[in-house]
Amino acid sequence: MPSHTFIVNGKTVTVNAPDDLPLLWALRDLLGVRGPKYGCGIDVCKACTSHLDGEAIRPCVVPVSEATGREVTTIEGLADGDELHPVQQAWLEQDVAQCGYCQPGQIMAAVALLKRKKSLTDADIDEIANVCRCGTYFRIREAIKSAAAKMA
Amino acid sequence: MTSLGRRRLLTYLVAAPTLAVATKISLDALAPAIAEGAVPTPPAPADLVDLGDLLILAGAPTAEMLVLRVQEDGVIEFRLPREEVGQGLTTAVAMLVAEELDVPLPRVRVRLDDARPELVFNQLTGSSNSIRSLYDPVRRTAAAARARLLAAAAERWGVIAGSLIVREGLVIAPDGRTASYGSLAAAAASFSRTTVPIAPKKESEHTLVGTPATRIDARAMVTGRQEYTLDLDVPGAKPCMVRRPPTINGTVKLVNNESAVRAMPGVLDVVIIGSGIAVVAETFGQARDAKEALDVTWGAGTVDALSDADIKAKLKAANAPLAVPGVLVKRVDAEFDFAFASHAPLETNSAVADVRPDRAEIWSGLKSPIVAQAAIAKAVGLPVDKVTVHVVQSGGSFGRRLFFDAALEAAVVSKKSGRPVRLMWSRIDDMRHGRMRPATHHKIRATYALGQVLTFEHRVAAVETDFRHGLGDMLTATAASLPTGVGNASFAQTLFLTTVKSPYNFGLTTQVLTEVPLKMHTGSWRSVYSGNTRGAEEIVVDELAAQLGKDPVAFRRAFLKTARQREVLDKVTHEGNWGRSLPEGWAQGVGFHEEYKSCTACLVEIDARDPKKPRVTRAVIAADVGRPINPSGLEAQLLGGLTDAISTTLRAGLHIDKGLPMEGSYSQFHYARQKDSPKDVKIFVMPASDEPGGAGELGVPAAVGAIANAYARATGTKPRSFPVNFDIDFDPFPRT
Numbered sequence A: 001m002p003s004h005t006f007i008v009n010g011k012t013v014t015v016n017a018p019d020d021l022p023l024l025w026a027l028r029d030l031l032g033v034r035g036p037k038y039g040c041g042i043d044v045c046k047a048c049t050s051h052l053d054g055e056a057i058r059p060c061v062v063p064v065s066e067a068t069g070r071e072v073t074t075i076e077g078l079a080d081g082d083e084l085h086p087v088q089q090a091w092l093e094q095d096v097a098q099c100g101y102c103q104p105g106q107i108m109a110a111v112a113l114l115k116r117k118k119s120l121t122d123a124d125i126d127e128i129a130n131v132c133r134c135g136t137y138f139r140i141r142e143a144i145k146s147a148a149a150k151m152a
Numbered sequence B: 001m002t003s004l005g006r007r008r009l010l011t012y013l014v015a016a017p018t019l020a021v022a023t024k025i026s027l028d029a030l031a032p033a034i035a036e037g038a039v040p041t042p043p044a045p046a047d048l049v050d051l052g053d054l055l056i057l058a059g060a061p062t063a064e065m066l067v068l069r070v071q072e073d074g075v076i077e078f079r080l081p082r083e084e085v086g087q088g089l090t091t092a093v094a095m096l097v098a099e100e101l102d103v104p105l106p107r108v109r110v111r112l113d114d115a116r117p118e119l120v121f122n123q124l125t126g127s128s129n130s131i132r133s134l135y136d137p138v139r140r141t142a143a144a145a146r147a148r149l150l151a152a153a154a155e156r157w158g159v160i161a162g163s164l165i166v167r168e169g170l171v172i173a174p175d176g177r178t179a180s181y182g183s184l185a186a187a188a189a190s191f192s193r194t195t196v197p198i199a200p201k202k203e204s205e206h207t208l209v210g211t212p213a214t215r216i217d218a219r220a221m222v223t224g225r226q227e228y229t230l231d232l233d234v235p236g237a238k239p240c241m242v243r244r245p246p247t248i249n250g251t252v253k254l255v256n257n258e259s260a261v262r263a264m265p266g267v268l269d270v271v272i273i274g275s276g277i278a279v280v281a282e283t284f285g286q287a288r289d290a291k292e293a294l295d296v297t298w299g300a301g302t303v304d305a306l307s308d309a310d311i312k313a314k315l316k317a318a319n320a321p322l323a324v325p326g327v328l329v330k331r332v333d334a335e336f337d338f339a340f341a342s343h344a345p346l347e348t349n350s351a352v353a354d355v356r357p358d359r360a361e362i363w364s365g366l367k368s369p370i371v372a373q374a375a376i377a378k379a380v381g382l383p384v385d386k387v388t389v390h391v392v393q394s395g396g397s398f399g400r401r402l403f404f405d406a407a408l409e410a411a412v413v414s415k416k417s418g419r420p421v422r423l424m425w426s427r428i429d430d431m432r433h434g435r436m437r438p439a440t441h442h443k444i445r446a447t448y449a450l451g452q453v454l455t456f457e458h459r460v461a462a463v464e465t466d467f468r469h470g471l472g473d474m475l476t477a478t479a480a481s482l483p484t485g486v487g488n489a490s491f492a493q494t495l496f497l498t499t500v501k502s503p504y505n506f507g508l509t510t511q512v513l514t515e516v517p518l519k520m521h522t523g524s525w526r527s528v529y530s531g532n533t534r535g536a537e538e539i540v541v542d543e544l545a546a547q548l549g550k551d552p553v554a555f556r557r558a559f560l561k562t563a564r565q566r567e568v569l570d571k572v573t574h575e576g577n578w579g580r581s582l583p584e585g586w587a588q589g590v591g592f593h594e595e596y597k598s599c600t601a602c603l604v605e606i607d608a609r610d611p612k613k614p615r616v617t618r619a620v621i622a623a624d625v626g627r628p629i630n631p632s633g634l635e636a637q638l639l640g641g642l643t644d645a646i647s648t649t650l651r652a653g654l655h656i657d658k659g660l661p662m663e664g665s666y667s668q669f670h671y672a673r674q675k676d677s678p679k680d681v682k683i684f685v686m687p688a689s690d691e692p693g694g695a696g697e698l699g700v701p702a703a704v705g706a707i708a709n710a711y712a713r714a715t716g717t718k719p720r721s722f723p724v725n726f727d728i729d730f731d732p733f734p735r736t
Ligand code: FES
Pocket: A037, A038, A039, A040, A041, A042, A043, A044, A045, A046, A047, A048, A049, A058, A059, A060, A061
């Protein structure tokens, strides 16, 4: 079984898994990193959204071999210890989450977007295609705007 | 558990009271204010006794078997015999407890109770009934605990309890001495009775309840620490997925390559179960590959020949005839169709099971855990008391988790495979073999003369809804309390008659349900019958107004039954600037709904310049829920209802093709995304006026009406089939 070494949330890890095992299952089943959620497995719902070298990816469709030697950040690695990321903080202030299941992915997508664009328009926010089945979209929008304002 | 057990706790178990709740069946709609000249509509069954009243009645004998513990560290733990699926119940209950005990909210922990069969009918989460059924019992339980703590402090200091005050969980004596709840817990536990009155606080003294609070689990949710079923660490539990048939309820005849699949990497076991073939593996990735590699000969399902057109025709043919002749009267006649809709909670159906020869332990998101426990015990051949069923907070429900199919499957696989398993449904299976809101057909006729609506008839035909998850039994148990004529109806009829009613004085009003039994996986979907039924009626209300030459808002105002209803409508029309001018292709629409002693109005603006790609751009919602506990949570529920309505009215539904839904993911079942959602939403929760009403489903029907009405006005069409844009704009996934 091939072995893959990469960094997850600042820690170097090694997993033995087939090259094509989706990173999502390497994270969840082999490494016990369960912040990224399964919602479709085919890059549609975006619930699993995490970062690879700082860019948003959907680990349900990224083979574990692609992570080799690179840096994976999941929702668990976003805060700096007890210090929440401004986007997480904004999520609390707007009381965004309902069931919460989509929110790790929503937050990771928003953080990646804010990394790419400092000032956001509504159209930019519309591009976040993550499904929220509880329908929290408006609060997500407000939270992203307030985080963007604070981070500017 | 052991560390908790070693701590000394005050355990308070309040004995079952009398059937006091039975006296609360309300007659509040009996004497409504009648608009000038409008022809009054006599109360419908749901005006007299609604479904929530019945569920409260069924649960009353055990309503106060609630457990609250004061730990020595001052933490208050409340065990909640309900499920949290995102609706904000745990936060609202924590607020009630914190209010009664005068402790800061973060000091209250709410734990979801395991299945407790002794609660009988008091552990079902549904019908927007949790706050309604728990409001008094939770407050009384907390008030009783507080009384004991005060009695303990009074004895310690030799003062009278009435002289003590509580601030932030600290009991303060008149001379300034203080004692924390934690330090009093052990002493309080030894008091068998107290002389301190245990009535809950007056509502006018509430300082926390009624003010907006952030979810108690919000931080866990934004840091990824919130645990859902498949995030739990159950030692040795292996990933498991099920290969399901090409049509609904299809059967396994033969597995042609079992040994080859067993030899695939990571595969631990292959087990045939009733619903398909389960594969247990080291990772879900491997379980998925292996179940897909299975070569299976399938037997027929239960609806293999059925497609949408047949179902529509059956519904239309089955629908009851209208009674009022459609001749020589001025009238609006309209027929509507609504497609099947997937519940599609983002967390797919899932469960963890560890079944041993002599006992079993199950973890799953369950809204009806007592019924689940009994079914699982039967399936694995164990006595009920040997089956522990843990209720796990879950990633959405919308009615879905009243069913416990994943838990049952996981238990059977675990037993057959002899190991603990973590079973997950794929999204495709969740959409195709999961539950759905039944398709419906509606026939409405409203007649009028001299500016008054004389009759309003609504005939609904629906594919049969499956209520075999405990709700049906609760209704049977309370049948005697139903108004004449309802008592002998079927579960579905009873549910329909105790939830659907018209808020208007439209003269003789009749609403009749006919069910068409088809062996499909249906289930109640947020707002059950009301989303379609009341949504369709709100469209007819607009059309009636147009024929009578009235403004839709003024028309509704004139016919609504009560001042409370009109205030809610006035709020949205004022805040939403009703009637403001909008560019060509844009329009406003309004809808109203009342259920479970709450009412709401919704005003939307839609951009339908491209009728194929409409977008709701703005929404203003007002709701009177009698007594809001957490306005922030209520607003969240109304926002969710709005998004549900945007989705199912405009684009989201399931096509049935030869015995199987075609849609298999969110790329096909078009539940709204950010780009479909309004950029401007304002929600107003009216101040407390009464006891709490239901609110979890309230938002859907009014928003359905508002969106459909806005779309009609913007496009100059009369929408009759929902969702309005329902093309098959995708290549379906292979059938199996
Ligand atoms: S699970 Fe990765 S996009 Fe849905």
